[in-house]
Amino acid sequence: MRRLGCRTTRIRDGLRCLDQRSRDRRDGLRVAPGRGLGSLTALAGDRPRPPHGQRRTAIVTDPIERWRVLASGTVQGVGFRPFVYRLAHDEALLGEVSNEGLGASLEIQGPTSALERFVARLRVELPHPGDVERLDVEAMPLDHQARAFVIAPSSEAVGRRLSLAPDLATCAACLAELRDPEDRRYRYPFINCTHCGPRYTITSALPYDRPKTTMAVFPMCANCRSEYDDPLNRRYHAQPIACPECGPAIWCVEAARLNDASALEPPKLAPGDWLRHTEHALQAAQRVLESGGILAVKGLGGFHLAVDARNPDAIARLRQRKHRPTKGLAVMVANLEVARGFGQLDPSAIQSLASSAAPIVLVPKAAGVDPGLAPVSNDIGLMLPYTPLHSMLLEGTLDALVMTSGNRSAEPIATENRVAALELGADAVLLHNREIRVGCDDSVLRWSESGPSLIRRARGFVPSALRAEMLPNRSILALGAHLKVTLATLCRGELAVGRHLGDLDNPAAEDAYLDEIERMLRFGQVEPEAVAVDLHPDLFSTHVAQERFAELPIVRVQHHHAHLASVMVEHGLGLDRRVAGIVLDGLGFGEDGTIWGGEVLVGGYERVERVGHLRPIAQPGGDRAALEPFRMATSLLLAAGLGPEHWRFFDEELAAITALRLVSPLTSSVGRLFDGVAALLGVAPRRQTFEGEAAMALERVADERCSSAYSFPVEAGVIEVREMVQELLRDPDDVSLRAARFHNGLADAFVEVACAAGADVVVLSGGAMVNRLLSRRLGTQLQARGVEAFWPRRLPAGDGGLSAGQAAIASVRLST
Numbered sequence: 008m009r010r011l012g013c014r015t016t017r018i019r020d021g022l023r024c025l026d027q028r029s030r031d032r033r034d035g036l037r038v039a040p041g042r043g044l045g046s047l048t049a050l051a052g053d054r055p056r057p058p059h060g061q062r063r064t065a066i067v068t069d070p071i072e073r074w075r076v077l078a079s080g081t082v083q084g085v086g087f088r089p090f091v092y093r094l095a096h097d098e099a100l101l102g103e104v105s106n107e108g109l110g111a112s113l114e115i116q117g118p119t120s121a122l123e124r125f126v127a128r129l130r131v132e133l134p135h136p137g138d139v140e141r142l143d144v145e146a147m148p149l150d151h152q153a154r155a156f157v158i159a160p161s162s163e164a165v166g167r168r169l170s171l172a173p174d175l176a177t178c179a180a181c182l183a184e185l186r187d188p189e190d191r192r193y194r195y196p197f198i199n200c201t202h203c204g205p206r207y208t209i210t211s212a213l214p215y216d217r218p219k220t221t222m223a224v225f226p227m228c229a230n231c232r233s234e235y236d237d238p239l240n241r242r243y244h245a246q247p248i249a250c251p252e253c254g255p256a257i258w259c260v261e262a263a264r265l266n267d268a269s270a271l272e273p274p275k276l277a278p279g280d281w282l283r284h285t286e287h288a289l290q291a292a293q294r295v296l297e298s299g300g301i302l303a304v305k306g307l308g309g310f311h312l313a314v315d316a317r318n319p320d321a322i323a324r325l326r327q328r329k330h331r332p333t334k335g336l337a338v339m340v341a342n343l344e345v346a347r348g349f350g351q352l353d354p355s356a357i358q359s360l361a362s363s364a365a366p367i368v369l370v371p372k373a374a375g376v377d378p379g380l381a382p383v384s385n386d387i388g389l390m391l392p393y394t395p396l397h398s399m400l401l402e403g404t405l406d407a408l409v410m411t412s413g414n415r416s417a418e419p420i421a422t423e424n425r426v427a428a429l430e431l432g433a434d435a436v437l438l439h440n441r442e443i444r445v446g447c448d449d450s451v452l453r454w455s456e457s458g459p460s461l462i463r464r465a466r467g468f469v470p471s472a473l474r475a476e477m478l479p480n481r482s483i484l485a486l487g488a489h490l491k492v493t494l495a496t497l498c499r500g501e502l503a504v505g506r507h508l509g510d511l512d513n514p515a516a517e518d519a520y521l522d523e524i525e526r527m528l529r530f531g532q533v534e535p536e537a538v539a540v541d542l543h544p545d546l547f548s549t550h551v552a553q554e555r556f557a558e559l560p561i562v563r564v565q566h567h568h569a570h571l572a573s574v575m576v577e578h579g580l581g582l583d584r585r586v587a588g589i590v591l592d593g594l595g596f597g598e599d600g601t602i603w604g605g606e607v608l609v610g611g612y613e614r615v616e617r618v619g620h621l622r623p624i625a626q627p628g629g630d631r632a633a634l635e636p637f638r639m640a641t642s643l644l645l646a647a648g649l650g651p652e653h654w655r656f657f658d659e660e661l662a663a664i665t666a667l668r669l670v671s672p673l674t675s676s677v678g679r680l681f682d683g684v685a686a687l688l689g690v691a692p693r694r695q696t697f698e699g700e701a702a703m704a705l706e707r708v709a710d711e712r713c714s715s716a717y718s719f720p721v722e723a724g725v726i727e728v729r730e731m732v733q734e735l736l737r738d739p740d741d742v743s744l745r746a747a748r749f750h751n752g753l754a755d756a757f758v759e760v761a762c763a764a765g766a767d768v769v770v771l772s773g774g775a776m777v778n779r780l781l782s783r784r785l786g787t788q789l790q791a792r793g794v795e796a797f798w799p800r801r802l803p804a805g806d807g808g809l810s811a812g813q814a815a816i817a818s819v820r821l822s823t
Contacts, residue, residue, distance in 0.1 A: 069119045073102070073147045076126065079110035080140035081471060083215040084172040086201030087111055087137050088158050089243040094132070098125045101153040106161035106214040116153055136172055136202070136363050140474055158238055161214040171206055171215050173467050174307045174447070176365035176393035178203035180241065185395050191230065194285060196396040197255050197441065201245045203363070207470050208308045208445045209247060213530055217246045221442035228253035251281040255441040257396065258284070259291040262435060265428045273440040288437065293403040295435040301325055303413050303433035306394055308447030308466045309420030310413030310427045315405055322379040322409060328432040330416050334697040335381035337367045337388035337449065339410040341401040349373055349407065350387050355454045364467030365393035366450035380409070383704045388451065412448055418515040419508065422446045445526070446519070447506050455779045457786045461803045462777055464493070465507040470530070473801060476500040477581045478815055479822035484528065484535040485813035486548040488566060488806055490698070494523055495810035496533045497818055502576060503531055504802060504811050511547045521551070537562050539817035543596035562817035566595025567606045568615050569812035570772035575612065576815040578797045584611055587766035589757050589785065592773035592805065593633065593678030593698065602626065604676025607724065607760045612819040619724035619760035621680065623673035625665040632679060636691035636701045639683030641665070647732035654687060677753070677775050680728065681705055684749050687735060688742050699774070705746050706778050713747035719756035726756045747780070754784035762792050770797045774805035
């Protein structure tokens with residue numbers, strides 16, 4: 008049972024619950040204005056409670072009252088209503104609880120002291136993954152006809168909050184039943200309860216009830232209905248509840264029948280035949296994997312392409328089929344013992360792997376790991392099975408599977424059986440007939456000395472929202488930018504950041520983006536007052552705002568200002584806070600019309616001042632320079648006053664166009680600086696196959712033990728690169744030391760500029776912050792100077808967090 012560490016205090020207008028572990032839970036319990044209940048006494052724990060399940064006998068010594076309590080947070084799809092039912096029963100209260108669009112609505116009636124105890128226990132005792140972020144309480148007239156406490160049907164509400172839980176990894180209780188031959192769900196691949204299983208990915212609309220999910224097509228059998236209707240059963244109102252008699256099924260389609268449309272339809276099984284059929288499908292799938300084949304597996308949020316993680320030939324075939332020559336491949340392992348054979352696990356990584364979110368966790372590679380799994384990185388991505396089907400698949404002879412997103416290059420993850428069979432290049436497909444309503448990739452998380460950072464926020468985290476009550480009460484839709492796009496809505500003090508959508512560079516991604524806009528507005532019942540977009544005038548997202556929301560104000564937000572604001576809002580920093588922001592990334596359209604990417608900004612939500620940046624250098628060939636690192640190497644040499652005698656790959660023709668701004672725009676991008684340095688040191692590919700490949704290679708070769716640094720002189724806030732390039736090329740030491748000195752010197756220069764700005768708080772953001780060596784040096788230097796630093800934690804440091812910052816800035820600008 009999770010304890011939130013709340014304390015309660017007397018205040019004039021009611022009871023306020025202060026969570027000491029989280030800034031964004033201040034004012035957790037509120038009393039409706041003008042309807043205060045007086046000075047309530049916090050009684051949590053002040054009287055002995057009866058054993059769980061035993062009803063308290065009420066001794067009425069104080070007045071009888073009736074309160075309405077609105078609970079918001081993660082309170083739908085997590086067993087909140089049966090928890091409330093048991094708690095009310097425990098305190099001998101009358102009333103009801105129901106789901107509604109705003110969260111969960113409670114009416115409780117009983118002695119004042121029992122009501123106070125109930126409210127205090129409500130938030131403290133709610134089991135994970137439930138999370139009550141806010142309670143609004145108001146007095147009501149007594150109901151003299153009330154005779155019991157009941158769970159009422161869900162109701163619609165105008166102005167809802169996103170109270171739905173994310174999809175959750177299989178819980179221990181369900182896994183035990185899955186493996187128990189005496190249980191009626193033994194070996195059933197869709198076992199779930201109120202503590203685990205699909206949520207967001209099967210939901211069509213809120214409130215979260217079975218008719219509004221893709222489980223609506225599976226009528227419950229009598230046994231499932233009995234569990235579903237029993238408030239004391241852990242499957243009470245578990246919307247995906249199912250069993251072999253009434254729920255979805257799996258089947259495997261092998262190579263010879265992939266083009267047969269009838270093979271993609273669920274088989275018609277005779278009563279009692281499900282177990283034999285399930286085992287047959289699993290064995291067929293395992294045979295494909297054991298023979299080195301590629302298997303497409305339908306999961307919670309879409310398809311994975313799977314191969315044996317210990318078979319180099321299978322890994323090579325997968326890379327060829329997926330057109331992914333060097334980018335790391337995630338590995339799903341049967342358990343933590345197997346995981347230790349692939350990666351170095353510390354307690355933080357273990358905690359993340361075993362969490363209900365079950366993300367891919369990037370950890371340092373263990374010795375002897377097949378280099379084909381992550382050729383250009385020191386890290387490997389690991390995850391544990393998070394569905395019953397995954398667990399069953401890994402119970403055979405294979406204990407580790409490569410599990411990479413099943414999609415055509417750069418397109419959204421595939422969710423349809425037909426697409427998986429015909430377009431993913433798999434040798435077989437393991438299918439099921441529970442429709443995926445919302446495609447959702449695996450989330451990716453990385454730990455560093457400063458804490459966890461989300462690289463991709465999707466399954467397991469979405470649609471959980473952030474509290475943003477420090478912002479003006481405006482209704483905003485934010486559309487992100489172009490790469491690693493997410494959407495965000497800000498409404499009623501809640502900031503909802505949507506799932507990772509990828510890059511908007513193909514029609515399939517653009518279609519998914521448009522669908523996501525409609526879904527997020529519908530789920531949150533948001534009617535935006537304004538739309539926030541990136542400052543760049545030619546992005547697809549900007550055109551969407553102009554065409555689809557032409558009647559609304561469009562707020563254009565500079566890219567790096569949005570990065571800064573996303574960290575501020577995540578950490579609950581107020582409107583009056585002045586911060587310095589170190590924002591390092593690949594590119595963002597600057598206010599001066601050039602490409603920014605190595606910035607120090609000072610200000611807050613409404614406006615910022617650019618007080619420092621890298622010295623802009625030419626980006627020869629424009630966007631081609633982001634693909635071909637040798638272009639930036641040539642530009643760096645020219646910026647340092649050096650020529651072809653200093654680098655054998657110096658390109659004379661390229662040098663001739665660096666002065667032409669039409670084809671070689673200026674950039675202050677840290678991403679392009681990493682590209683150029685990686686090329687000069689000989690660790691960059693001629694052409695990058697994924698964003699950040701050269702920078703990743705540079706981090707991989709750097710000696711983490713090195714503390715010395717190259718010079719990056721600063722003049723009037725401008726960080727020069729000339730001396731660094733000269734020192735880099737003169738340095739006779741090994742590449743590992745030269746790479747480390749580059750990282751260290753760059754971090755030191757940005758800390759110098761940020762501290763000179765005079766702000767007492769520094770926020771750090773941008774895609775370059777996923778570089779562990781760079782972020783470690785930044786954190787160490789800021790700490791040495793006594794500066795408080797805020798890092799992205801619940802939102803990605805990269806462009807996946809942009810929409811949150813855009814929404815925050817737009818709300819403030821509309822209100823000033």
